[in-house]
Amino acid sequence: MQDQNHKAGFVNIIGNPNVGKSTLMNAFVGERLSIITSKAQTTRHRILGIVNGDDFQIILSDTPGIIKPAYQLQESMMDFVKSAFDDADVLLYLVELGEKDLKDEQFFNKITNAKIPVLLLLNKIDTGNESLLAEALAHWQEKVPNAEIFAISALKNFGVPEVFARIIELLPKSPPFYPKDQLTDKPERFFVNEIIREKILLHYKKEIPYSVEIDTEEFFEEENIIRIRSVIMVERETQKGIIIGHKGGPLKRVGVEARRDLEKFFGKQVHLETYVKVNKNWRSDNRQLKRFGYNQK
């Protein structure tokens, strides 16, 4: 049954490059032990992450292109920008301490005229002192009178919980937009592990899949490609030989098939590197089990 009090909505993060958007995302997500999605591309927003709680779902996205100089903006781009402002339930305008320059007036006017709540997050306050902070607060209050201002340090997680709480207050009552059970606690690496594991289940005899754990050590997204390095962990040297197989053929097949599925899943080209490592008796080691998410105690 749907909880009548459930809240859900779209929160759009805007701001100049390098002001700390990703760091803020990580602070939100880390704190709630929630998820970052598979960077789902929708027509209007680029979803950065979804933070789920029992009674809320925050869908965070940013608006690429919005801060580019006006001369680069084409008509269609302006529509895009407009829709980003209209569709969001809350706007997070991220600035950093010391930043004053408003490079794009049109964009700035959209913020000051926004019909939805604007939270102006003054980030990186750990880099300044009190007088700089006071000056910045006064500056932004005057420039964006419709905004609620929060002084934060995304890196040090200072002020972030307060922003988080305020966002939840501002979200409209709504059922979740994305399935919560499928997304909670499952970062991108989890999906990578699952896809590789599935191929191992398909291609090896019974006992092997149960001795295997996948650990994705690297997940690095570039503009056109995602570079992934995953370890296939086994308990014994003999299992390593079986996984690699005759002239490496079976392992190669796992890699090729997993990569194909990963490309479908992430909607992007994937470079996947897999290697096999013996981790003696990992299944009997509590610390290891916890690391792989089996033992939550």
Ligand SMILES: Nc1nc2c(ncn2[C@@H]2O[C@H](COP(=O)(O)OP(=O)(O)OP(=O)(O)O)[C@@H](O)[C@H]2O)c(=O)[nH]1
């Ligand atoms: N001192 C300090 N540094 C921060 C803080 N937040 C972010 N940074 C740093 O600022 C730099 C840029 O942070 P990102 O989170 O990558 O910024 P971004 O806005 O996502 O950058 P783009 O995606 O390139 O637009 C990194 O070196 C961060 O470590 C903060 O609160 N304090």
